[in-house]
Amino acid sequence: xxxxxxxxxxxxxxxCATALPAAARTDAPFPAPATVSAEMARSVxxxxxxxxxxxxxxxxxxxxxxxxxxxxxxxxxxxxxxEYGVKVEEGELGGVRTYTLTPKKLEDDKADKVVFYIHGGxxxxxxxxxxxxxxVLMAGLEGYKVVCVDYRMAPEHPYPAxxxxxxxxxxxxxxxxPAEKVIVFGTSTGGAMTLILGIQAARAxxxxxxxxxxxxxxxxxxxxxxxxVTMDGVDNILATYDGLIRTAAELYTGGxxxxxxxxxxVYAEEAALAKFPPTLLVSGTRDLFLSNTVRMHEKLLxxxxxxxLIVYEALSHAQYYLNPKAPETKTHYRLxxxxxxxxxxx
Amino acid sequence: xxxxxxxxxxxxxxxCATALPAAARTDAPFPAPATVSAEMARSVxxxxxxxxxxxxxxxxxxxxxxxxxxxxxxxxxxxxxxEYGVKVEEGELGGVRTYTLTPKKLEDDKADKVVFYIHGGxxxxxxxxxxxxxxVLMAGLEGYKVVCVDYRMAPEHPYPAxxxxxxxxxxxxxxxxPAEKVIVFGTSTGGAMTLILGIQAARAxxxxxxxxxxxxxxxxxxxxxxxxVTMDGVDNILATYDGLIRTAAELYTGGxxxxxxxxxxVYAEEAALAKFPPTLLVSGTRDLFLSNTVRMHEKLLxxxxxxxLIVYEALSHAQYYLNPKAPETKTHYRLxxxxxxxxxxx
Numbered sequence: 001x002x003x004x005x006x007x008x009x010x011x012x013x014x015x016c017a018t019a020l021p022a023a024a025r026t027d028a029p030f031p032a033p034a035t036v037s038a039e040m041a042r043s044v045x046x047x048x049x050x051x052x053x054x055x056x057x058x059x060x061x062x063x064x065x066x067x068x069x070x071x072x073x074x075x076x077x078x079x080x081x082x083e084y085g086v087k088v089e090e091g092e093l094g095g096v097r098t099y100t101l102t103p104k105k106l107e108d109d110k111a112d113k114v115v116f117y118i119h120g121g122x123x124x125x126x127x128x129x130x131x132x133x134x135x136v137l138m139a140g141l142e143g144y145k146v147v148c149v150d151y152r153m154a155p156e157h158p159y160p161a162x163x164x165x166x167x168x169x170x171x172x173x174x175x176x177x178p179a180e181k182v183i184v185f186g187t188s189t190g191g192a193m194t195l196i197l198g199i200q201a202a203r204a205x206x207x208x209x210x211x212x213x214x215x216x217x218x219x220x221x222x223x224x225x226x227x228x229v230t231m232d233g234v235d236n237i238l239a240t241y242d243g244l245i246r247t248a249a250e251l252y253t254g255g256x257x258x259x260x261x262x263x264x265x266v267y268a269e270e271a272a273l274a275k276f277p278p279t280l281l282v283s284g285t286r287d288l289f290l291s292n293t294v295r296m297h298e299k300l301l302x303x304x305x306x307x308x309l310i311v312y313e314a315l316s317h318a319q320y321y322l323n324p325k326a327p328e329t330k331t332h333y334r335l336x337x338x339x340x341x342x343x344x345x346x
Numbered sequence: 347x348x349x350x351x352x353x354x355x356x357x358x359x360x361x362c363a364t365a366l367p368a369a370a371r372t373d374a375p376f377p378a379p380a381t382v383s384a385e386m387a388r389s390v391x392x393x394x395x396x397x398x399x400x401x402x403x404x405x406x407x408x409x410x411x412x413x414x415x416x417x418x419x420x421x422x423x424x425x426x427x428x429e430y431g432v433k434v435e436e437g438e439l440g441g442v443r444t445y446t447l448t449p450k451k452l453e454d455d456k457a458d459k460v461v462f463y464i465h466g467g468x469x470x471x472x473x474x475x476x477x478x479x480x481x482v483l484m485a486g487l488e489g490y491k492v493v494c495v496d497y498r499m500a501p502e503h504p505y506p507a508x509x510x511x512x513x514x515x516x517x518x519x520x521x522x523x524p525a526e527k528v529i530v531f532g533t534s535t536g537g538a539m540t541l542i543l544g545i546q547a548a549r550a551x552x553x554x555x556x557x558x559x560x561x562x563x564x565x566x567x568x569x570x571x572x573x574x575v576t577m578d579g580v581d582n583i584l585a586t587y588d589g590l591i592r593t594a595a596e597l598y599t600g601g602x603x604x605x606x607x608x609x610x611x612v613y614a615e616e617a618a619l620a621k622f623p624p625t626l627l628v629s630g631t632r633d634l635f636l637s638n639t640v641r642m643h644e645k646l647l648x649x650x651x652x653x654x655l656i657v658y659e660a661l662s663h664a665q666y667y668l669n670p671k672a673p674e675t676k677t678h679y680r681l682x683x684x685x686x687x688x689x690x691x692x
Binding site for chain 1: 376377379382456571572575576580637641643648655660680681688
């Protein structure tokens with residue numbers, strides 16, 4: 001059991017044997033503060049993995065890296081599902097491949113609800129079951145049925161393939177599940193795609209889901225925002241914009257305007273934001289995407305939406321779900337559950 | 347007019363002609379990101395003022411510094427009140443001196459409400475009208491009647507004089523104003539005292555106010571928490587724990603246990619937190635007290651309270667109100683107003 005969870009954690013730290021960038025702002029990671037658990041302290045004080053630091057820029061190299069990532073993260077996610085007694089079933093929605101995750105016990109008040117989960121990975125990582133880990137924890141810890149969308153990614157399928165797939169699958173889901181029973185959920189690129197789905201629905205007049213949960217969303221694909229600079233070399237997951245993130249942005253957008261709200265939802269027009277359902281945004285005090293998160297939150301507040309924000313003590317990008325052994329991870333899912341209890345009708 | 351506002355801003359940057367501490371984490375301030383206004387960029391990119399960097403430790407030196415501070419900030423706050431047409435009247439509540447701030451026009455829906463304002467300043471700064479600036483903006487920009495409590499401070503009056511005064515004044519206010527019409531509001535030390543007042547009320551069975559607004563609260567007087575380290579030398583208001591903040595903590599507590607919840611409310615027992623009214627916490631991405639803020643927020647969420655969090659892009663400690671010319675300051679007060687509209691009964 002320990003081994004399984006450990007490899008899930010490690011899957012994010014895949015080495016890719018490429019040159020590292022010049023020194024980041026700090027030479028050594030900041031120590032973990034006394035305010036995190038001993039288990040989370042191990043994650044918080046670990047050196048940044050090579051993955052997001054890579055300077056590889058060619059489509060071929062990125063594809064190889066994504067294949068390598070999936071070979072580690074896929075089996076780890078399936079082992080995690082087994083660990084939590086979560087059933088994983090392949091299916092499709094609107095022609096897009098999905099994985100439906102069913103918890104061991106589906107409580108009555110959750111039986112009619114579906115979490116539509118959009119994985120992260122910079123529009124380049126997380127193919128197949130390699131993209132379901134965070135959803136597995138939502139099923140395993142909070143007991144929701146989760147439908148994970150396995151959308152097309154760059155470099156093979158640039159913008160707008162990913163968001164087209166996610167929106168198509170969402171619309172297909174609405175044919176069998178009322179929108180007010182659907183929660184859209186994702187972290188990082190998945191957090192951005194969650195927000196973009198809200199924009200797409202608003203513009204197309206498609207019913208909004210009951211709630212959005214956008215964890216540390218990649219809400220601005222350009223290197224704009226305070227924490228891209230202040231947290232460079234402090235965040236020990238993504239580490240810096242100037243490695244794989246920049247490459248991913250370029251390969252995915254392929255020359256499109258990166259400030260288009262369908263790429264960077266922080267630039268969405270207020271008319272679209274005004275139609276958003278209750279939305280939860282999540283970040284951490286060391287998160288390279290802290291600014292992405294809080295800028296989006298402020299936009300939603302100014303559009304008079306029910307928009308909640310949680311910022312976790314000492315955590316880097318997405319670190320709230322990457323170490324399932326840490327008590328902070330269970331607390332995070334408890335808080336997601338409490339948010340949903342607050343905003344969902346029974 | 348411009349001069350007035352400028353001196354209000356500058357009052358926070360009072361020089362005190364003492365030795366500076368060793369170099370902080372960064373040698374030069376981080377540049378302002380493109381996500382803030384040109385006016386706020388001036389504040390964001392300014393070097394840290396000498397005030398909080400001072401290594402002076404003696405009670406006499408701190409008293410002199412506080413006197414110097416009040417001589418600058420007091421007239422600036424009165425000028426700001428004049429600028430906004432806010433009437434300032436001295437009075438008392440329960441034997442504690444107060445300043446009542448009345449906006450130019452008191453709208454009907456606000457006529458029965460009182461903002462009970464507790465100023466910041468590390469339990470050492472903000473005597474008399476030097477402590478009313480933030481309250482003046484609440485009256486001037488959001489149109490609330492504000493009662494500012496001029497509590498006793500260290501080094502002359504150490505713990506628990508400050509919180510005793512604030513609580514006594516609050517209880518006296520309840521003799522004329524129903525608790526459900528009272529909002530308790532403060533920043534920094536005032537944010538901590540706002541939270542402590544909630545704890546005092548919970549423990550004493552005194553009615554809670556309708557809402558608490560605790561801006562970047564000094565929720566942990568010990569140097570515990572991530573942002574005390576990660577934001578050291580990044581925050582350009584407080585700059586570091588290891589200057590005047592440490593001195594203030596020591597002079598105020600005078601050997602009392604700094605983890606007592608009446609000193610560090612982040613350690614409050616859940617039984618007290620469970621009685622809190624809707625609470626808004628506010629911070630910034632460069633705030634030395636970001637961890638103080640988010641740790642407190644998480645505690646309240648776990649106690650199933652209505653607890654909201656706003657984190658402003660690129661702002662250091664309390665910077666959301668220190669430059670009244672910046673559009674971000676007006677946005678901040680608009681968001682405070684929206685929060686109150688959400689949680690107050692009409």
